[in-house]
Amino acid sequence: MVDDDNQSNMFERAEKLSNASESLGEGIVWGGAAPGDASVANAEAAASKPMVAIQSEGADQAERPAGPVGLDVGTTHIVAAQNKRNHIETVNQLNAFFTVPVSKFSRKILQSHDIMFFERNELFYIIGYSAESFANMFNTNTRRPIQEGLLSPSEKEGLSVVQAVVSTLINKPKRFGEVICFGIPGEPLDAPAAGALTYHEQVITMYLQNMGYTPVAINEGMATVLCELADDDYTGIGISMGGGMCNVCLSYLSFPVITFSVQMAGDYIDRMAGAATAEPATKVKVIKEAELDLAREPKGMVHTALHIYYDEVISKLLTSLQRVLASSDKLPKIAKPIPVILSGGTAMPRGCHNKVSRVLEKVNLPIEISEVRLAADPLYATSKGALIMAMTEAG
Ligand SMILES: Nc1ncnc2c1ncn2[C@@H]1O[C@H](COP(=O)(O)OP(=O)(O)OP(=O)(O)O)[C@@H](O)[C@H]1O
Ligand SMILES: [Mg+2]
DSSP, rough: OOGGGGGGGHEEEEHHHHHHHHHHTTOTTSOOOOOOOOOHHHHHHTTSOOOOEEGGGOOGGGGGOOOEEEEEEOOOOEEEEEOSSSSSSEEEOOOOEEEEEEEEEHHHHHHHOOOEEEEEETTEEEEEHHHHHHHHHSSSSOOOSTTTTOOOOTTTTTTOOOHHHHHOOOOOOOSEEEEEEEEEOOOOOOSTTTHHEEEEEEHHHHHHHTEEEEEEEEEEHHHHHHHGGGGGGTTTEEEEOOOOOOEEEEEEEEEEEEEEEEEEEEHHHHHHHHHHHTHHHHHHHHHHHHHHHTOOOOOOOOHHHHHHHHHHHHHHHHHHHHHHHHSOOOOOOOOOEEEEEESGGOOOOHHHHHHHHHHHHHHSSSOEEEEEEESTTTTTTHHHHHHHHHHHHHO
C-alpha cells in the first residue's frame, strides 16, 4: 500500500527538496531553494507557468521542446509535459487501440490519412484518437492496453500499444540520459494485484531507458500535490480521479506518507450507468463529459444514473481514505488543517469538488481538512507534477 521499496527513491527526492529549503532556515518553502540549487528553483518556477495543451495528431514532433519530461501513463489518456520558455506544453493522446486485418490497400489508405498504426500478427493496430474514430465507425468500443490503472494482462500487445502511443508524444531525448518522470498508481486497496504494480512500473521503466531517458517513477496523487500545493508547503491530500482509478496521496512537506488507489472511477461510472439505462457506455461517457452537472438535480434516466454512480465512487473513495488513515501508524502530527486537491477528468463536472467536500464532512478523518479544491487543469496535473519532479531530478 504505502512506503514500500517502490517509494524509497521518492523519499530521497523529497529529502533533497526539504534539505534545500531547510538551509534557508524557514521551514519548507520549495520555491525558496538553497542558493545554487537551480533545478529546484526552476521546477518551482515551472509550477506557476500556464499550460498549453495540444492533441498529438496536430503536434509537430520536430517542434517538441528539449529537456526533462513529465509523463502521465493513464487508463484513458497518455500525456507528456515539457517546459517551454513561457509555458508548460502538454501533448496528449488517447490510450486506446483498434485492430483491422492487414491488407495492402488499407495500409495505403491509413498511411495517406496520417493514421497512426503498427502491424503485428496479420493485424493493423490503429492507436490513439484514430482508434476511437474507427471504433465509432464500426459501432463498437476501442480496446485499452491499461485497465483500471495497470497494464492489462488480457491484452497481449498492450505494452506495444503503450509504447506506440508514447512514441507519438515524445522523441528520443536530445541529451542522452535526460530525466523523464512518469506517473504510477498507488497499490489498489481492495484487490492488491500481486506484483502487477511492480511489473507495470518496471516495463515502462525499461522502455523509457531504451529510448535513452533516465526514468523516475512518481505516485500519481503525489504528482497532483507537486502541481497544486506549492503554497501549502506540499502538505495535503492529492486525489487524482481518472478513468480507471482514483489515486490518493497524503503528502507531508513533500513526503508521500500514505498512498493507495481505488479501482473505481470514470470507466466504472460509464459502465454502470450504461448498464442501468440500457445505453452503451461510450454514449453515456459522451453525455457525462458534455452535460453532467453534479450541483443540480438530475433530469432523465442517464443523468440520474450518473449521479447515483458518482455518489457511489465518491463514497467508496472517502470511506477508503477514512479506513486507511484511521489504521495508519504513520500519520504525521500536522498543526493546521490541510487541503484536499482533486485532479483527473472524473473530478471535472461542475459540483464534483463540492460533493466531495460535503461527503468528507460526514466522514470522520483523523486529520482536519481545510478545503477541497479542483486543480487548475485537472487533465494535466499529473503530467505537470511529474515534470516538476523531473526538473528537480535533472539538476
Ligand atoms: N468534462 C468531464 N466531465 C466528466 N468526466 C470527464 C470529463 N472529461 C473527462 N472525463 C472523464 O475522465 C476520465 C479520464 O480522466 P483522466 O484522463 O484523468 O484519466 P487517466 O489518467 O487516463 O486514468 P487513470 O488515472 O485512472 O489511469 C474518463 O472517465 C473521462 O470520461
Ligand atoms: Mg490519471
